Amino acid sequence: MNLYRVRAVVLNSREMRDAHRVLTLYSRENGKIRAVAHGVNKPSSRKRGAVQPFSFSDFLLRRGRELDTVNQCEGLEVFPALWGDLERMGYAAHATELVDGLTADGEPNGTVFDLLLHTLRRLEKAVDAELVVRGLELRLVSVLGYRPRLDGCVNCGSGETGSGTVFSAGDGGLVCKSCSTAAGRVPCSGETVAVMKLMLDWDPAKLDRLRVSHRSRRELQVVMREYLQWLTEVRPRSLHFLESVRRGSS
Ligand SMILES: [Zn+2]
Incomplete structure (x- = not known):
């Protein structure tokens, strides 16, 4: 099995059928990654917080032909204050969309990663x-x-x-x-x-x-x-x- 571990920010988290989510992640080491997370929309799923937008999470991923698959994940910073404030949530969404729009898959840039994580942390207490x-x-x-x-x-x-x-x-x-x-x-x-x-x-x-x-x-x-x-x-x-x-x- 081709497994790898990354710490990444969730740029986008799209709900699919059967409680799946397709995630767009941004990591320091691998840049932008697309991955599918199975069963995370079930109310009982412990992965939910880790795969929601803006979360900075630890992922164990399995490489796939088109999409990688989330084997395990754990939220490191899930930014609860962002979710409690519409204005800040809007700015956080803008920040993640911007990074998504200005970067290509699989082209890592450590400075972009640092800027994004730093921005989310500052928005959390902004x-x-x-x-x-x-x-x-x-x-x-x-x-x-x-x-x-x-x-x-x-x-x-x-x-x-x-x-x-x-x-x-x-x-x-x-x-x-x-x-x-x-x-x-x-x-x-x-x-x-x-x-x-x-x-x-x-x-x-x-x-x-x-x-x-x-x-x-x-x-x-x-x-x-x-x-x-x-x-x-x-x-x-x-x-x-x-x-x-x-x-x-x-
Ligand atoms: Zn001039």
Whole structure:
């Protein structure tokens, strides 16, 4: 029998007939894994907590031709507070969907794994779930090679971005007022730029102390939504290509 053990976060847990679940897991060693767990929807099943979304669990898996099979599992951290709060649950779902959407099967990335687990732990006790998740988004795109350029205009190179500055997803960074003619570019104030820089460079644990205005939160939400949409819809192949290039060169 081809058995292996991994510790993984449950990205997705889909209910199937006969009390089965098809799981999408993300592990440090093996990256994304798809596995079927038998009989876990029975009320008596002790595996239920371990296979629910967001859980960080220990799995003993058997390799299969298409899907692996869960032989044993045990929840290590099941994040009960996330399940008791709709807002935090929504952010946790967004975080796991993001990792699922930006990674390919069987391509491990330890930094992505650490970011995800760290994010879930912070959401579990979060002071500010919205900023925790914005920080994850920014750090995740950077890990994958798409760190946004925030030190000046991507078009003319001017460091004086000032008022009227926008964020251009397609250009991967800020565009100054005089260059910002094209549609589809979103406002990005000085405060928002400063917050993004802090999120990229700071110890994320310190982000709980960050104070961000309502306006800047909305800007950041739109900036990241546009950027992620561009990355996942327009450039999915290059994202995976880039990951494989990096693995090859490391
Ligand atoms: Zn410019």
